[in-house]
Amino acid sequence: MPIVDDDPLDQKRKKIFSVAPLPRDGPLHGYLYVVLEGATQDDIAQMLQRDYLKPLGLWVIAGGALVAILGGLLTFAALTRRMKRLSIALDAFQRNDFASPQGLLPLPANPAGDEIDRLTAAFNQMASRLTAHMQALQQTDQLRQEFLANVSHDLRTPLAALRGYLETLLLKEGTLSPQEQHNYLEIATKQSERLTIMVSKLFELAKLNTKQVTLNRESFQLGDLVEDVVQKFQLSAEKRSLELYTDVPENDPFVFADIGLIERVLENLIENAMRYTPPGGKIGLIMTVEPQHVMLQVTDTGSGIVGEDLPHVFDRFYRGGRTQDQDSGNAGLGLAIVKSILSLHGTDVTVTSSKGRGTTFSFKLPTTSAMA
Ligand SMILES: Nc1ncnc2c1ncn2[C@@H]1O[C@H](COP(=O)(O)OP(=O)(O)OP(=O)(O)O)[C@@H](O)[C@H]1O
Numbered sequence: 001m002p003i004v005d006d007d008p009l010d011q012k013r014k015k016i017f018s019v020a021p022l023p024r025d026g027p028l029h030g031y032l033y034v035v036l037e038g039a040t041q042d043d044i045a046q047m048l049q050r051d052y053l054k055p056l057g058l059w060v061i062a063g064g065a066l067v068a069i070l071g072g073l074l075t076f077a078a079l080t081r082r083m084k085r086l087s088i089a090l091d092a093f094q095r096n097d098f099a100s101p102q103g104l105l106p107l108p109a110n111p112a113g114d115e116i117d118r119l120t121a122a123f124n125q126m127a128s129r130l131t132a133h134m135q136a137l138q139q140t141d142q143l144r145q146e147f148l149a150n151v152s153h154d155l156r157t158p159l160a161a162l163r164g165y166l167e168t169l170l171l172k173e174g175t176l177s178p179q180e181q182h183n184y185l186e187i188a189t190k191q192s193e194r195l196t197i198m199v200s201k202l203f204e205l206a207k208l209n210t211k212q213v214t215l216n217r218e219s220f221q222l223g224d225l226v227e228d229v230v231q232k233f234q235l236s237a238e239k240r241s242l243e244l245y246t247d248v249p250e251n252d253p254f255v256f257a258d259i260g261l262i263e264r265v266l267e268n269l270i271e272n273a274m275r276y277t278p279p280g281g282k283i284g285l286i287m288t289v290e291p292q293h294v295m296l297q298v299t300d301t302g303s304g305i306v307g308e309d310l311p312h313v314f315d316r317f318y319r320g321g322r323t324q325d326q327d328s329g330n331a332g333l334g335l336a337i338v339k340s341i342l343s344l345h346g347t348d349v350t351v352t353s354s355k356g357r358g359t360t361f362s363f364k365l366p367t368t369s370a371m372a
């Protein structure tokens, strides 16, 4: 009977064939397979397959090429779109005078992504750095303008007074009594002294702020310096009925700082304490030793500083607006100088005060052993 089963010639295929055992009777020697038109069928099948495959192959190639072209175009579009966005952002940033890159470019989701992602990330980083620099420059420029305005105002006042008195002396020459002449000359001299002090303070601060000062650090005992500086002010303190005292521990550790500049800090703080403490008051320089630092406090029983002035006393030209006479002759530079000097030393100055009770300025200096 014809059956469908494994092809006797190729067991991977199925074929229709008839099969009988050989011989029919007796011991079995083998099988007789009869496959009708087996070889012809195979030829036809192969031919059909070849003819069928050829166009199929062409279709596959064409389809593949189409997919590849489409894919390429899409990838190209994706790449150029991002590049175009980047170039638009760059143009806008440039037109904006490098002022603000914000909102121009969304940060790429994956900064560790492909080259364009990394390029965008680098652009964003560069843009925000440039913006920060530009803002700092603009701020410095504004500060410089304010500084110039303040300087010219502060110099003009004593200069105008000086000129006024000298002109009066010239105009009224011969008509003024010797006492009047003496008074006028005294005032003119005071104004010129005021000018000299102001100009030298301005130079000092300008030098400190432009970092033209290089620290000349050395090891010294702050206690000794405190005693020396206090000695210089003792006479004028007595004249103003002020008690100027020190409280320095024995054998205080050496500090590592610029002795000349720290002397300027002490002078400015003592000058202030004396200026703003009425007669009968006390001014103390108190030193405390800490493990890595030495702390110095300059404390007075003077007028104190009101709360709203306190955060500004270290600003240059700030003279505690409401309480002090603007033309008192003080430049409002002393504490700015103190702060700049201490900041060059990597340390800071702090202030506590209560109105009518007194003020304390404190700063710390590192000990030489802590710096080693
Ligand atoms: N010990 C103090 N007691 C009360 N007020 C003070 C004291 N020290 C500073 N001030 C206030 O802080 C302001 C700023 O002080 P700063 O030393 O900078 O300037 P100044 O003393 O006015 O002028 P300059 O020191 O340049 O001659 C002062 O004008 C004053 O109002």
Ligand SMILES: [Mg+2]
Pocket: 268, 271, 272, 330, 333, 334, 335
């Ligand atoms: Mg001062």
